[in-house]
Amino acid sequence: MTVTYDHLLFEISKKGRRAYSLPESSVEKTELASVLPSHLLREEPAELPELSELQVMRHYTGLSNKNFGIETGFYPLGSCTMKYNPKINEDIARYSGFANIHPLQPEKSAQGALQLMHQLENSLKEVTGMDAISLQPAAGAQGEWAGLLIFKAYHEANGEGDQRRKILVPDSAHGTNPASAVVAGYDVVEIKSNEDGRVGVDALKAAVGPDTAGLMLTNPNTLGLFEVDIVEIAEIVHEAGGLLYYDGANANAILGKSTPGEMGFDVVHLNLHKTFSTPHGGGGPGSGPIGVKAYLTDFMPSPRIEKDGDYYKLTDNHPQSIGRVKGYYGNFGVNVRAYSYIRTMGAEGLQQVSEDAVLHANYLRARLSPYYDTPFSSHCKHEFVLSGNRQKKLGVRTADIAKRLLDYGFYSPTVYFPLIVDEALMIEPTETEAKETLDAFADALIEIAKDAETNPELVTGAPHTKAVKRLDEVTAARKPIVIYQKAHDNS
Missing domain, CATH: 3.40.640.10 (Type I PLP-dependent aspartate aminotransferase-like (Major domain))
Structure with missing residues (x-):
């Protein structure tokens, strides 16, 4: 097995390995049977992974590096105000x-x-x-x-x-x-x-x-x-x-x-x-x-x-x-x-927060309106809603647009909400983003809109650059596998 630290801890476990070294306890041992009722006692030890400290550190550091957060990329999640935390x-x-x-x-x-x-x-x-x-x-x-x-x-x-x-x-x-x-x-x-x-x-x-x-x-x-x-x-x-x-x-x-x-x-x-x-x-x-x-x-x-x-x-x-x-x-x-x-x-700073948040939202809305349907004509406040109805007619759904954004390194906006807007894309840039980030995000959505017209399969097949592609979301929701089960060799 190639060790890439993409495996579960159970899969790289080896009996006898320890991530700690403790001195002998000076406290007198107590038999659990004397303090716990019998129905709470295990009949056999828990099947826990056994690894070295270095393996544990590499595993969790690898998982951490895969996480997406506001400190790793743009997070325009409408209605959530995903701003930077100083x-x-x-x-x-x-x-x-x-x-x-x-x-x-x-x-x-x-x-x-x-x-x-x-x-x-x-x-x-x-x-x-x-x-x-x-x-x-x-x-x-x-x-x-x-x-x-x-x-x-x-x-x-x-x-x-x-x-x-x-x-x-x-x-x-x-x-x-x-x-x-x-x-x-x-x-x-x-x-x-x-x-x-x-x-x-x-x-x-x-x-x-x-x-x-x-x-x-x-x-x-x-x-x-x-x-x-x-x-x-x-x-x-x-x-x-x-x-x-x-x-x-x-x-x-x-x-x-x-x-x-x-x-x-x-x-x-x-x-x-x-x-x-x-x-x-x-x-x-x-x-x-x-x-x-x-x-x-x-x-x-x-x-x-x-x-x-x-x-x-x-x-x-x-x-x-x-x-x-x-x-x-x-x-x-x-x-x-x-x-x-x-x-x-301070008071002036909080006021500027709202002014910048509203400015950023209206800037993105103005850049994207020629390429996506805009359900409402008035200026927005801190967030706005687009519709992917124009792309839907070409066989590209809002969910496809969201998946394709992952290839550009952006987290998706909120999709399909509010419910009163068909194929909704709800975008909230917040005040903490630089103009360069807003432009890069707008450029990505514009490219996706153009691809929906000229090469829709590129969008409907996204993401193309991630380790995990499209999941069967219905099965994942209805039949989730949340417990590790060790494969048994029946040979």
């Missing part, structure tokens, strides 16, 4: 006073951490235009769920909990919006977009009523378009007795320009792992703080950070609170990174 944030999060504390230690010995979180909450209040912030939720979807529990607590306090059972969600919304509403116990009502990709005001008016608990919306929306009727939309929902929820996934477009509070929203969540440059992907951890207007403060998660003179403390005497939604007080290390980012950028 390393100063990592350095600060690793300060011993932050990295070596424990959530159960006395609060008097964690005053610096509590002060940081209190100041982060104040900064996020300014960013959102809200009156109170909780850092507890671990991600955007959990923030949505917590916000909807606040909706429910508010309506119950007003004696309308049984009556207001419906959450309105636009047909272009993130999939987590209707999912979070269902998990929170609500019925979902879809609001159709109008011809320009925004919330249909007439459709909204027809949908609201005494059973409306609220509307979930992001602005700009998932098409990258600003909801120009947002003030009227807020008035319609409020007049019906409902509340407005702001999905903060697209907040990278409005920093320093507008706030959800000014737009009329009552509850908001932010994705610190998007807008505020903390790492995300690979399962987390994330952070999805929620903010509320003053009349909803009593229902916020508990415990809360309060300042008493120069002393910071956690309080849990909040009888109307929805309770704890995350162990301890959220993902502290992520919050430290976001705090570092905000303090580094």
Whole structure:
């Protein structure tokens, strides 16, 4: 067997090899049978790979080199804001006073951490235009769920909990919006977009009523378009007795320009792992703080950070609170990174973030519009959506375009979302990319569009340069093989 370190650890394992050398233990051995019930004891040793330290290091270094991330290439994943994470944030999060504390230690010995979180909450209040912030939720979807529990607590306090059972969600919304509403116990009502990709005001008016608990919306929306009727939309929902929820996934477009509070929203969540440059992907951890207007403060998660003179403390005497939604007080290390980012950028820097993000998106949109269908004519904010319908007529689907981009060294944009755009390509360049990168990406998509006309097989057969070609995605999803099984020699 040629050792290329593309093999599984099990395949290069040899009995007796060790990646460690430990001294003899001075602790008296204990028979497991004396401390564990019999049904938990193995009848034979676990079949674990046996390798040297060097083999282990080469294996995992090789896997790491195959990973694609924002530090290895352009990552224009629409709706995800895959911006560069400055390393100063990592350095600060690793300060011993932050990295070596424990959530159960006395609060008097964690005053610096509590002060940081209190100041982060104040900064996020300014960013959102809200009156109170909780850092507890671990991600955007959990923030949505917590916000909807606040909706429910508010309506119950007003004696309308049984009556207001419906959450309105636009047909272009993130999939987590209707999912979070269902998990929170609500019925979902879809609001159709109008011809320009925004919330249909007439459709909204027809949908609201005494059973409306609220509307979930992001602005700009998932098409990258600003909801120009947002003030009227807020008035319609409020007049019906409902509340407005702001999905903060697209907040990278409005920093320093507008706030959800000014737009009329009552509850908001932010994705610190998007807008505020903390790492995300690979399962987390994330952070999805929620903010509320003053009349909803009593229902916020508990415990809360309060300042008493120069002393910071956690309080849990909040009888109307929805309770704890995350162990301890959220993902502290992520919050430290976001705090570092905000303090580094300052107000002017955060405003420039949005200005550059919007500029980059509109630049790419202008370069690509002659080669791909553009479903909506107005300028976009931080992201935009193209359609591959023109290429579909030539036998090339959006998925083919995404696969072909891999040959150019680019990660694919989000594809087939939002669902209201056929053959959608959702592109978000973020503010951290250089013009040369944007141009190289645009050039690649333009070449793919030309190949779709002259040599479609080149596109439909992509990728051509990767070790793994096209997979049977249906079989992989329905019959995944997730356990290594050693091949047996039956000869």
